[in-house]
Amino acid sequence: MSEKPTFEELVGNTKPDSWDSEVTDNELATVSSLAQKQLDLANEVSGLEDMLKAKKEELRLTQEQELPDAMSAAGLTQITLSTGEKISINEFYSAHISKANQQQAYQWLLDNGHEGIIKNEVSLKFGRGESAIVDETVLALKSRGLSPEVKQSIHPSTLKAFVKEQLTTGNDIPTEPFGVYIGTKAIIK
Secondary structure, eight states: OOOOOOHHHHHOSOOGGGSOOOOOHHHHHHHHHHHHHHHHHHHHHHHHHHHHHHHHHHHHHIIIIIHHHHHHHTTOSEEEOTTSOEEEEEEEEEOOOOGGGHHHHHHHHHHTTOGGGOEEEEEOOOOTTOHHHHTSOHHHHHHTTOOOEEEEEOOHHHHHHHHHHHHHTTOOOOHHHHTOEEEEEEEEO
């Protein structure tokens, strides 16, 4: 096994004040050119991201409003184009529980027997050398003076499926705390 070289072996025994710190004009030009290139690329990426965001919004409006409205006005729910693509208009459901409505929405779920979609997460942060405590139960943690953090959440897909199921089976669900939105969307296959 070879030993690692010392600092002196790597740089020599000369004093730092004798090191050559002259930067050539060519080196400065390269640094300046690359810095400008980075700035230009960052601006270009930002512009492309803005364009992509605008195009996504334009696509959403066409999918969810313009094409469904045009097909509805023509009395169509689906059509096959001469190129073979099939267009159908489907209903979709969207839901979101805001922080402001979380307590009201969760209480409604509890009161109506749907608490199963609420997930509970208990977490606690430990420092180094506290691994023995990790294996203990919540009661043991509380008895030691520790307070575990309990976090409740509902996965967005679970909420969306729940809302769709409730509405399609004719069950009443308050739309405000669940941020319910029902729309149509054109699907092209």
